[in-house]
Amino acid sequence: MRRRTGSTPGGQGRFAGYDVLTQLSTWDDITAGVVLRRLGPPQPLRFFSPAEQATATALLDHLLGQWDEPRVPLLAMIDRRLVEGSTDGWHYADMPTDAQAWRSTLSFLDADAVARHGRRFAELAREQQAAVIQGVQDRSTDGEAWHGLPAKHVWSLWTRYACTAFYAHPWSWNEIGFGGPAYPRGYKNAGLDKREPWERPERRSYDPIPEVRQTMQQRRERLEGGR
Numbered sequence: 342m343r344r345r346t347g348s349t350p351g352g353q354g355r356f357a358g359y360d361v362l363t364q365l366s367t368w369d370d371i372t373a374g375v376v377l378r379r380l381g382p383p384q385p386l387r388f389f390s391p392a393e394q395a396t397a398t399a400l401l402d403h404l405l406g407q408w409d410e411p412r413v414p415l416l417a418m419i420d421r422r423l424v425e426g427s428t429d430g431w432h433y434a435d436m437p438t439d440a441q442a443w444r445s446t447l448s449f450l451d452a453d454a455v456a457r458h459g460r461r462f463a464e465l466a467r468e469q470q471a472a473v474i475q476g477v478q479d480r481s482t483d484g485e486a487w488h489g490l491p492a493k494h495v496w497s498l499w500t501r502y503a504c505t506a507f508y509a510h511p512w513s514w515n516e517i518g519f520g521g522p523a524y525p526r527g528y529k530n531a532g533l534d535k536r537e538p539w540e541r542p543e544r545r546s547y548d549p550i551p552e553v554r555q556t557m558q559q560r561r562e563r564l565e566g567g568r
Contacts, residue, residue, distance in 0.1 A: 356518040359541040361511050367526045376521065379510050383417035388424045388440070389447075395463035396447045403467075403474055404503045413513060418506035419443075429501070433494045439502075446495050449488040450474075468563075518543065 365373055389397055394416065401415045402408060422428065428439045436442050453473050454462040462470060480492035487495055507513050514521055520528070520540055530537050 355543050356515065356541045357544045359515055359518055361514045361519065361521045364521060364523065364539055368522060369525055372522050372524045376511060379418075383414040384421065386417065386420045388420045389416070389443075392451075392461070393444065393447050396450055396461070397443075399463045399470055400447070400450065400474065400499065401503055403471060404499060405507050411512075413507050413510045415503055415506045418509065419502050422502070422506075433491070433497075435491055436494050436498070439498065442490075442495070442498050443502075445488075446490070446498070450477075452488070 362376075365376075368376070386394060397419070398416050401419075402412075405413070405415065407413065407415070423440045423443060426440075432439055432442070437445060450462045450473060453476065454460060454465055454469075457473065458465055458469055462473060465473070477487055477492055478496060480487045481496040482493075485492055508517075511521070513519075518541060520537060523537075528537060536542065
């Protein structure tokens with residue numbers, strides 16, 4: 342049975358005890374329905390093939406660091422968007438449409454994995470997967486192409502869809518202390534360091550960016566050392 346409330350696996354507990362669903366009774370029925378559907382069992386996938394599902398799941402786990410259950414069901418949320426054509430309303434002129442771009446880039450990840458290790462991307466060890474993904478990000482930073490597509494636009498596609506899905510989920514709202522749609526009640530204490538009565542203060546207020554950069558640098562050095 343799927344948990345109705347909680348935090349994401351990677352949550353740092355910065356808003357201890359906060360649960361956005363305690364405000365459910367203040368939302369109108371339509372708003373509450375939209376939010377609660379995101380907590381229900383994921384619908385069967387209709388866009389991604391079984392092989393694409395395996396590759397995409399591994400990719401999304403790396404992008405959001407979701408190594409443990411319960412995971413935010415990113416793949417199901419992205420699959421639904423692509424089936425329904427609910428894109429951002431645009432795509433880069435030098436990229437295919439989002440649906441085709443997802444199919445193509447997942448196949449390219451598999452191709453890189455086979456070329457390097459003789460196995461599909463989902464079959465690789467986590468560190469090997471990370472190295473394949475890092476290769477795309479490195480090309481993105483350097484403004485290079487990857488399998489004939491601009492790597493920076495491929496990276497944008499993946500992270501844009503992944504982050505949109507992740508931060509549309511109530512577990513992520515708990516992680517960042519977000520009060521949800523708050524409709525029709527709204528917010529009255531807008532402003533820096535101002536909180537509504539139902540919101541919680543940060544238990545640990547710190548800037549994670551230096552720590553993340555250090556971790557990424559260490560990871561890059563390990564990957565480069567293993568080549």
